[in-house]
Amino acid sequence: MDFKKFYLMLAMAVMLVLAACGNGEGTTEESAETDEAGTGTEESSETVTFENNFEIGPARGEEGDTTKVNETIELPKNSDKVAIYDLGVASTFLALGIEENIIGLPKGEGNASLSESLKEFESDEYANLGGLKPDEFETLAELQPEVIMIHGRQSNTQVVDEMKAAAPDAQIVFVAADNNNYFQDIMEMTTFLGEMYDVQDKAAELVADMETKVEEVNNTVTETDKSMLFIQTNGGDLSFHGEGGRYGFLYEDLGFTSAGEQEESGTTDNHGNQVSFEFIAQTNPGIMLVMDRGAAVSDGDATPVDVVINDVTAGVDAIENENIIELNPQSWYLNSGGYLTGMAQLEEIEAGMEEVK
Numbered sequence: 001m002d003f004k005k006f007y008l009m010l011a012m013a014v015m016l017v018l019a020a021c022g023n024g025e026g027t028t029e030e031s032a033e034t035d036e037a038g039t040g041t042e043e044s045s046e047t048v049t050f051e052n053n054f055e056i057g058p059a060r061g062e063e064g065d066t067t068k069v070n071e072t073i074e075l076p077k078n079s080d081k082v083a084i085y086d087l088g089v090a091s092t093f094l095a096l097g098i099e100e101n102i103i104g105l106p107k108g109e110g111n112a113s114l115s116e117s118l119k120e121f122e123s124d125e126y127a128n129l130g131g132l133k134p135d136e137f138e139t140l141a142e143l144q145p146e147v148i149m150i151h152g153r154q155s156n157t158q159v160v161d162e163m164k165a166a167a168p169d170a171q172i173v174f175v176a177a178d179n180n181n182y183f184q185d186i187m188e189m190t191t192f193l194g195e196m197y198d199v200q201d202k203a204a205e206l207v208a209d210m211e212t213k214v215e216e217v218n219n220t221v222t223e224t225d226k227s228m229l230f231i232q233t234n235g236g237d238l239s240f241h242g243e244g245g246r247y248g249f250l251y252e253d254l255g256f257t258s259a260g261e262q263e264e265s266g267t268t269d270n271h272g273n274q275v276s277f278e279f280i281a282q283t284n285p286g287i288m289l290v291m292d293r294g295a296a297v298s299d300g301d302a303t304p305v306d307v308v309i310n311d312v313t314a315g316v317d318a319i320e321n322e323n324i325i326e327l328n329p330q331s332w333y334l335n336s337g338g339y340l341t342g343m344a345q346l347e348e349i350e351a352g353m354e355e356v357k
Helices: 003-044 087-096 116-122 138-143 157-166 179-196 200-224 277-283 329-334 339-354
Strands: 047-056 067-076 082-084 102-105 147-150 171-174 227-234 237-241 273-275 287-292 324-327
Touching: 047 171, 047 179, 067 171, 082 087, 087 102, 087 116, 087 179, 087 200, 087 339, 102 138, 116 329, 116 339, 138 157, 147 157, 157 171, 179 200, 179 339, 200 339, 227 277, 237 277, 287 329, 287 339, 324 329, 324 339, 329 339
Parallel strands: 082 102, 082 147, 147 171, 227 287, 287 324
Antiparallel strands: 047 067, 227 237, 237 273
8 A cells, every 4th residue: 555645645634624624613603693693683673562542533624433543563673763743752752862763753844843842853863744733744755764653633534644655664653641641641651662762771760750740849739729720822812721621730640729610521622711801800810820822833823921911800819929820832732742841841830839929
């Protein structure tokens, strides 16, 4: 036997085996990388459960049946393509530090819909979706969001159908806080978004702060022990908001006692019940909250708070003692229902009550 040739062949065989093992190791690493990449893809498609319950009314100005939506849906976690029509909830994104995930919201003409709490959204980084009662959907179609968050102002058949046509792959979810469960709903939405964007600790901290603030304001209000009348102005019109209505949380959560009596229905209308100066004089509140709706809406006329002061109301306790708290109409009428705007409402009441005589 030619041992020289034998050893040469043996050495070549060993080299081939080693090369094969090396290729096997490379394949293993590559597979691991592929698996990791696959895991990453799987994580990006992870979802969070959302209970989507609301009513879709007929198109504005029309009569028709109301459709109830009651569904459990899955929303993509950490979605960075969210269009928000509820400006209150947009403030919750801000409070949680996740505002970069918003791609558009209804700023109104010249950012008129944005309160001080929402100044960040004046930036061109966020597309303007028009007004709170949208009449154009081209911008929404260009954005192609994954999630569309709506409020009561958009929950009618015309708007919802337009949204579905513009962004057919988007999940449309109702996120507005219930007037009858106002601060609790805000805190629950804060907790939900904390889960959706993996900022649970921050959400828990915010919820604790709001709980404390609600309790503090309630203590201040109840210690004052004066009846309160909430008047909404709009040009020459006056409306009264009482218990169980749009601002029912003032009575239920913050402890105010209404100076005005309710109608037979037991609640006031969503835009308040129209009243007169004589009504203010007869109820004789110790405190008045005054909000100018006209200053908040583009088709309204701004009204100075002094409109409630005249010969008829001159003897009212709240007017004689200058216990009139003027409320920011954007925070209370356009942007309510979110964390920062809710805290702004609480702080406004707190500051006003500190001046009550």
